[in-house]
Amino acid sequence: MNTTARLMLAALLSLPLLAACDKAPTETTEDAAVALAPLSAPTTNDDNEWGSYLSAVVTRNMGDVTSSPYLYYLPSSDSEGFEGAHERLREEIENAMQRGIVEGNLVAFGSPESAMMADIIVGAFQKVGPGSMKGVRLLFIGAPADSERVQQAVTPAGVEYVFVEAK
Numbered sequence: 001m002n003t004t005a006r007l008m009l010a011a012l013l014s015l016p017l018l019a020a021c022d023k024a025p026t027e028t029t030e031d032a033a034v035a036l037a038p039l040s041a042p043t044t045n046d047d048n049e050w051g052s053y054l055s056a057v058v059t060r061n062m063g064d065v066t067s068s069p070y071l072y073y074l075p076s077s078d079s080e081g082f083e084g085a086h087e088r089l090r091e092e093i094e095n096a097m098q099r100g101i102v103e104g105n106l107v108a109f110g111s112p113e114s115a116m117m118a119d120i121i122v123g124a125f126q127k128v129g130p131g132s133m134k135g136v137r138l139l140f141i142g143a144p145a146d147s148e149r150v151q152q153a154v155t156p157a158g159v160e161y162v163f164v165e166a167k
Contacts, residue, residue: 036060041166045076045112054110054141057164061139065106069139070096074111074120090120097124103135107159114142114166122153134158141166 039056042049050073058069074089075082093109101107111117121140138159140150147163154161 042112045078047073047075047079050075050110050112053166054108057110057141058106058108058139061108061137061162061164062106063137065104065137067105069106069108070101071108071110072117074113074117076112077116086116086120090123093120094124094127097128097133100128101133101136103133106137106139108139108141110141110166112166114146117142118146118150121150125153125157128154128157130156131158136160137162139164 039053039060042053054071054073058071062069072089072093075085077086079085096107109117109121118140136157136159138154139162140147141164142150144163144165147165151161151163
C-alpha cells in the first residue's frame, strides 16, 4: 500500500472516531453500541470498505477509552504489494507492542486475512512482558477460529481482550 493510500485510510478511519466524541453526556458507549444496527463485514477485499467497517467496529467498542485508538489493518493477500505491506505491518506491530501501550488506550487489529493478522499479533506478544499492558483494551476483529489463540497470546500482558467476529 503506497503512502497516499495509507494516509487516505488513516483519515477515513479517524472520521467516525471524531463523531463518537460528539455523543450526549449521559449516553455510554456500551448503550450506543447496543442501540446501533449490526455491522456486516465487507464481502470484498476493498480497502476503503474495510476501513469504514473497522472504524465503525472500533468506535462501537471504545468503552471508557477517550484517547484516539491505535488501529492496525492488514490488506487482503491478493492486493498489490501485499508481501511488503505484511512485513512492514508485522515489524510495526512488534515494535509498538515492545515499546508498550499506555493504560487507558485501545489497540485494534482487523483484516480480511484474519489468520494472518492473528499470526502477527501472536508473534508480537511473544516479546511483551507479563502485566506490561494493564489497563489497555485490545480489540481483535476477525474469525472465531483465530480468537482463542490471540486471547491466549495477549492475556499474560494484562490487556482487556475484546473479540468481534467479522461477519
